[in-house]
Amino acid sequence: MSVARPLAFLLVLAAVFGGAASLGWAVGPLERGAAADDEAGHGEEEEGEAMAAMDGPAGLAVxxxxxxxxxxxxxxxxxxxxxxxxxxxxxxxxxxxxxxxxxxxxxxxxxxxxxxxxxxxxxxxxxxxxxxxxxxxxxxxxxxxxxxxxxxxxxxxxxxxxxxxPGIFEPAALPVPAVVARVGGYEVRISHGEVESGVEVPFEFTVYRGAKAVAVDPYLGARGHLVVLREGDLGYLHTHAEEDVLRFETTFPSAGRYRAFLQFSAGGRVRTAEFTLEVPR
Ligand SMILES: [Cu+2]
Known part of the structure; x- marks a missing residue:
């Protein structure tokens, strides 16, 4: 074995650890834990940091x-x-x-x-x-x-x-971004303003049956439930739902592609409409 291989391996390791250290806040779980422990009287700045960490991806740790x-x-x-x-x-x-x-x-x-x-x-x-x-x-x-x-x-x-x-696994490519998803005879349209990482992005969904917009039934205390996962590490984003409309807010922690799963109740059943979202920067 040549010397070059282990050296290259070390360089990769250094890049990985260096990258993790320089990401800092992105390694949210650690900081979030620390912020949660420090309940007593933190300043406004620290509170802002804690809020930012809360909006980072979750679900990355067991x-x-x-x-x-x-x-x-x-x-x-x-x-x-x-x-x-x-x-x-x-x-x-x-x-x-x-x-x-x-x-x-x-x-x-x-x-x-x-x-x-x-x-x-x-x-x-x-x-x-x-x-x-x-x-x-x-x-x-x-x-x-x-x-x-x-x-x-x-x-x-x-x-x-x-x-x-276990079994024969055939990986599927993430579908390209689209503003319309079809599920169980319903057509769901997503609308949103400029999508950018680090800022709160509002999303609104409209459910159609044929050409007509339909009202959906209450589901889990709101009109719908939205789960957003980041491609690559499946970082789980917190979303905030409004009560009477299919409107949500979420903050994307980074550029990249995300898969949004909107669940709503219509025609006596819970349906899941799926969207790929691209966050350019
Ligand atoms: Cu649930």
């Missing part, structure tokens, strides 16, 4: 902010609905049993395939021993990412973990 996502189910079976179980452990390793209601539920479980071709959003039931359980529909084989989205003592947490549905 443990964060004093809690750990512990998967009881360790692998998935492609093409079937199966029982899925997990726990949220506190710093002492004890399963958490007290959660706040958020969007009418105590736990939101989002499961996506890593290429963003599959998306499921379910609401598990909490057992007496602190184990969450749900019947989870799983699509085609591949690597999956699970997000547990929950609130404890008024603080929101999103923890993420990977697991695999």
């Amino acid at each position: 443990a964060e902010g004093g809690y750990r996502l512990d998967l009881v189910t360790r692998s998935l079976v492609a093409g079937s609905t199966q029982p899925f179980a997990f726990r949220i452990l506190d710093e002492d390793g004890v399963p958490v049993r007290g959660y706040d209601l958020e969007h009418e539920r105590k736990m939101h479980l989002i499961v996506v395939r890593r290429d963003l071709a599959e998306f499921v959003h379910v609401h598990p039931e909490l057992g007496a021993d602190g184990t969450w359980g749900v019947d989870l529909p799983v699509g085609d084989p591949g690597a999956y990412r699970v997000f547990a989205d929950f609130t404890i003592d008024g603080e929101k947490h999103v923890l993420g973990a990977d697991l695999v549905a």
Whole structure:
């Protein structure tokens, strides 16, 4: 083996670590934890930083902010609905049993395939021993990412973990950005102003049946529910919904492509409309 290879490897490592250090705020989870610990009287500037960190991507860590996502189910079976179980452990390793209601539920479980071709959003039931359980529909084989989205003592947490549905995996390319998505006989249009990273971007969705705009039914305490994930690391973005319209705000942490999953209720069923969003800078 020549000397050149290990040297090149070291250089790559240095670039990775150097890059991580210079990103600083982008390694949000660490700073967010620190900001949360410092509850007492921080200045306005620090509060601003904490807010910015809150708007960064979540769900990149299996443990964060004093809690750990512990998967009881360790692998998935492609093409079937199966029982899925997990726990949220506190710093002492004890399963958490007290959660706040958020969007009418105590736990939101989002499961996506890593290429963003599959998306499921379910609401598990909490057992007496602190184990969450749900019947989870799983699509085609591949690597999956699970997000547990929950609130404890008024603080929101999103923890993420990977697991695999074995089989022959055919990765799908992310669809190109489009302003219209079709789902179950409905056409959904997205409208937004200039999309730029680091600023709050408002989004509005209109649902059509034929040529006519239709009113959607309430769903989870709002008109709809929006999950936005970043291509590349599946960073999970917090979105803020307005109550009476399909309008949301989100802050993109960086340039890149994102996949937005809008869920709304119409015709007695929950539908998911999917959009690719391009953030140029
Ligand atoms: Cu939910």
